[in-house]
Amino acid sequence: MRIAMTGGDGPIGRALQKALAIRSVESRALIPSRTASETPAVGDYLIGDETDPAAVEALLEGADALIHLGRADAPPAEDICQSELLGQAALIPAAHRRGLELHFFSSGEVFTPPPDASAAPLDEDAPVEPSTSLGVAKVMWEQTLQIWGEHKGLRHVVYRVPTVVPEYLIYNGVSARYLRAGFKTGEIFPHAYDDGKRWGACYVHAEDAANLIADTVGHSEAFGEVFHVAADQWISEYEMAEMSYRVLGDFMIPCKMRSTVADASGGLVGGVWLDNKKAKRLLNLDVANSVERLMTKLRLWIDDFGSTARLRVAK
Secondary structure: OEEEEEOOOOHHHHHHHHHHHHOOOEEEEEEOHHHHOOOOOOOEEEEOOOOOHHHHHHHHOOOOEEEEOOOOOOOOHHHHHHHHHHHHHHHHHHHHHOOOEEEEEEEHHHOOOOOOOOOOOEOOOOOOOOOOHHHHHHHHHHHHHHHHHHHHOOOEEEEEEOOEOOHHHHOOOOOHHHHHHHHHHOOOOOOOOHHHOOOEEEEEEHHHHHHHHHHHOOOHHHOOOEEEOOOOOOEEHHHHHHHHHHHHOOOEOOHHHHHHHHHHHOOEEEEOOEOOHHHHHHHOOOOOOHHHHHHHHHHHHHHHHOOOOOOOOEO
16 A cells, blocks of 8 residues: 655654555655755655645555645745645545555644643544634535545544644653742743643644554545544643653753753644544543653653753753
């Protein structure tokens, strides 16, 4: 089997190419020229845009399935819907014409976060109520795929994945000392209150999301389904600060090490709390604590490279 994908330069796309290679599955990613020099794909790739029919045709040549992860560099909010519509026009008909499976990464932003984000997770049957341009664009994709599936037989799977990347955690390794200072001054989290105990998110490690996709491609029981890909718990910013201090200590990674640290940790995405029971039941997804997993990997990386010129750790 050969897989074509968009978004191969993002954290999930890079993890997915690695996961497919481990399974001896060939893959080719389409990445935009504006990010190719900064965060290239880890395997075979083409440079182009998903809204360009010619680039899409080149990407799909010889493929058995298409995984649409989207752009790692999201366009401005006012341009997201237009960009997504152009992507639909290029990708969906091309995949259908070639008889490909289409796996689409949607977002938790199809939901408006409830007043108490930690009260209960949202399952796949919860009504979609997007409050952001990205959420609206993802709902359009989901509904379009449903129509193509019902009326034209397009084999498709939708995965709702949290999309907010906590850069302070992935890239900077900020410990509890720095987070608490931010809570008090508002410099790090202007929206945080109550020492960060009432704000937080549900996170999933990029490798877990990638493994789910890699194991689902080609499985007919998944076609037409919507799955929530997330960890099984909600974690507050205060709890993340405590965990960061326990795992990382007082280390802080300079921002200039972003891509290296992201590769070392594997990447993390988070957002509204999504119920993942369906993914557990049908796809064997079982993610308990992605945040601690990421920080543990980061800690190991610091221990391995912290004393060399490749990393300058500031206390």
